[in-house]
Amino acid sequence: MKTINKIAFSEIGSIPKLVKDFLNHDIQGFEAQTFSLENFAQQIHLKQNSFIVEKREILSETIKSQLSDFKLSSKQTENLENLKHKNTFTITTGHQLNLFSGPVFFVYKILQTIKTCTYLQQNFPDFNFIPVYWMASEDHDFAEINHFKTENNYYEINEKSGSAVGRIQINDTFFISEFEKEFKDSIFGTELILMLKEAYKNGNTLTKAIQTLVNRLFSDFGLLILDGDSKALKDQIKDVFKDELENFSLHKNSKDKVEFLTDKYGKVQVNPREINLFYLSETRDRIDFDGENYIVVDKNIQFTKEEILNELENYPEKFSPNALMRPVYQETVLPNLAYIGGNAEIMYWLELKDYFTQLNLPFPILIPRNSMLFLKEKTIGKIEKLNLKLDDFFQNFTKITNDKILDNNEILHLLNQKENLLAKQFSELKNAAENTDQSFGNLVKAEETRQMKSFGRMKKRLLRAEKIKQNELLERLENLFLDVHPSKTWQERIYNFSVFFADFGYSWIEFCMEEMVVEDSKLIIVAI
Structure with missing residues (x-):
């Protein structure tokens, strides 16, 4: 290792x-x-x-x-x-x-x-x-x-x-x-x-x-x-659980952070409930409040406020945090x-x-x-033979694959040349169009958009054609990805x-311990 x-x-x-x-x-x-x-x-x-x-x-x-x-x-x-x-x-x-x-x-x-x-x-x-x-x-x-x-x-x-x-x-x-x-x-x-x-x-x-x-x-x-x-x-923790049952405190006091994280990152990992406790019997079921009584969801069990607080006081082991x-x-x-x-x-x-x-x-x-x-030496050798880096397998691998399929492709080179030339010609036309009525300038922009889109379509078709032509290379890349990411997710x-x-x-456990990074969060890649 x-x-x-x-x-x-x-x-x-x-x-x-x-x-x-x-x-x-x-x-x-x-x-x-x-x-x-x-x-x-x-x-x-x-x-x-x-x-x-x-x-x-x-x-x-x-x-x-x-x-x-x-x-x-x-x-x-x-x-x-x-x-x-x-x-x-x-x-x-x-x-x-x-x-x-x-x-x-x-x-x-x-x-x-x-x-x-x-x-x-x-x-x-x-x-x-x-x-x-x-x-x-x-x-x-x-x-x-x-x-x-x-x-x-x-x-x-x-x-x-x-x-x-x-x-x-x-x-x-x-x-x-x-x-x-x-x-x-x-x-x-x-x-x-x-x-x-x-x-x-x-x-x-x-x-x-x-x-x-x-x-x-x-x-x-x-x-x-x-x-x-x-x-x-x-x-x-009975006092905390009691406060949760009476005042829904976790939900109330996490509201600002949940809104802040949602606004900045789109969503939070877990949304707080009004009551963040379960009741343990022969099953584990969520506790809810209907405005009057405390209900054990999916069970024929309910408590008044006094009853549930007595239950908590006498049997705290029956209350389970989410x-x-x-x-x-x-x-x-x-x-x-x-x-x-x-x-x-x-x-x-x-x-x-x-x-x-x-x-x-x-x-x-x-x-x-x-x-x-942990990767086999054989897998690492295959990756190096294709001039890929291990880092590539933790980026957008679809893009990495597409770039590899179209690497040094003469048709793509020609398409890029012509696309750049066309963009330059339309830039000149748009500058000239400023000297006449705006309707002509709008026509030039619309035509530019239409013709530039055609280059995008041709590149997609070229990629599809090259994937068929280079099917063996594509299969090798896909198999390598699965060697690194079994079931298409992280090996661990x-x-x-x-x-x-x-x-x-036990030498594997000792090795993992030795290589583990304490001060930072890292992905550690090991050849075996």
């Missing part, structure tokens, strides 16, 4: 403009939320003054209890103890409980979180920094998480769903035998198969499965795994300095800045996670980590 390029997000066409502007400090009011040692020093001060010792005790004991079935590394045990001290802070990432971790970027997020802690420890030696993986165990969209893909297969688990996915018990293990067929002859296939069997045993919940897998992969790095589906933690309320919950129960997430996550976090201010809750530093791409969003672990084992 060898890193051959690191491309800044600012140079990649498909990265959302909002994320680029955020990284470039071009969104007013968010300068203090970008990555810098100065901002981290300020964040340490803010969080140290706002996060009480009692919360630290509850957090440490909650994580310890949740991980009680696992053998913890000495680093994890040390981190659990350090959490109780006021000079200790967390760096957090979060993700759904995808089957066998889902797309490989799950691993990249966690590794960047771990490496960021190491970087901060070096720069702020008087403090402790602990990496935390926040499990999105309360999500209810099982179809989003019940599968993963390798280069050759699609694996899926079928279980009864509807409630918090972390509570689902595993009964369907057919996918394990199919996975075993694919990887039994791989260098590290046996290790992968054991991981899968250990995590997805009959009777394990999906929460237990992901805890098992993540702990096996990252325990030696000191990573702590936190499940937000916890009464002890939700006790700490995607926008979850960051508030997370920052309430953690001594957190920064959140590392994908572009979509960063985009919806930005909507919440004013709401955090209203709650007097420090808004964290936001770090768009690194991306990684398609393949499971097993694709790479099968050949390289």
Whole structure:
């Protein structure tokens, strides 16, 4: 494995403009939320003054209890103890409980979180920094998480769903035998198969499965795994949930930021609802207010104001934050300095800045996670043979393909010559037309538009003809694009980590950690 390029997000066409502007400090009011040692020093001060010792005790004991079935590394045990001290802070990432971790970027997020802690420890030696993986165990969209893909297969688990996915018990293990067929002859296939069997045993919940897998992969790095589906933690956010039920505060206090981001970027990632909470029973359902009572949508359950506030007071674990309320919950129960997430996550976090201010809750530093791409040497050789750059595959590749098909084309050269000549002739005619009635000048302009359009049509027809003539080249370009972008999207969003672990084992994880960039957001391209 060898890193051959690191491309800044600012140079990649498909990265959302909002994320680029955020990284470039071009969104007013968010300068203090970008990555810098100065901002981290300020964040340490803010969080140290706002996060009480009692919360630290509850957090440490909650994580310890949740991980009680696992053998913890000495680093994890040390981190659990350090959490109780006021000079200790967390760096957090979060993700759904995808089957066998889902797309490989799950691993990249966690590794960047771990490496960021190491970087901060070096720069702020008087403090402790602990990496935390926040499990999105309360999500209810099982179809989003019940599968993963390798280069050759699609694996899926079928279980009864509807409630918090972390509570689902595993009964369907057919996918394990199919996975075993694919990887039994791989260098590290046996290790992968054991991981899968250990995590997805009959009777394990999906929460237990992901805890098992993540702990096996990252325990030696000191990573702590936190499940937000916890009464002890939700006790700490009851006042926020109560305010949300009574006053629709998130919706009201994010309105200005949502309008600002919508005006500037066309839309926001997630639109706030009036009430940004779900109710957990045997299913997870949205809470709505009809002007008089609180309704649990799609259920025959309703509460008066007094009843729902009593329910919250006595059973806070039955109330579940949605995607926008979850960051508030997370920052309430953690001594957190920064959140590392994908572009979509960063985009919806930005909507919440004013709401955090209203709650007097420090808004964290936001770090768009690194991306990684692993390409075979053979693929890289083919790209170089066509005189293309790896960067080209992250720009407008349709234009790159068209330019390659028409490269040094004599007919196109002739068309461009004649088009330029015609433009020059019409320029002279338009100048001369100023000496007569305006109606003649209008005729000249209309005729120019008509004739110039014909050159555009001829170029399109030429491209179509050359694509037919150079079908082999076109096919090679399209296949190369799919080698870089399987299923026409970024590799990290398609393949499971097993694709790479099968050949390289834990050395692949160590390599990813080594190459991960902490101070900037980049696409890291690796030859294998």
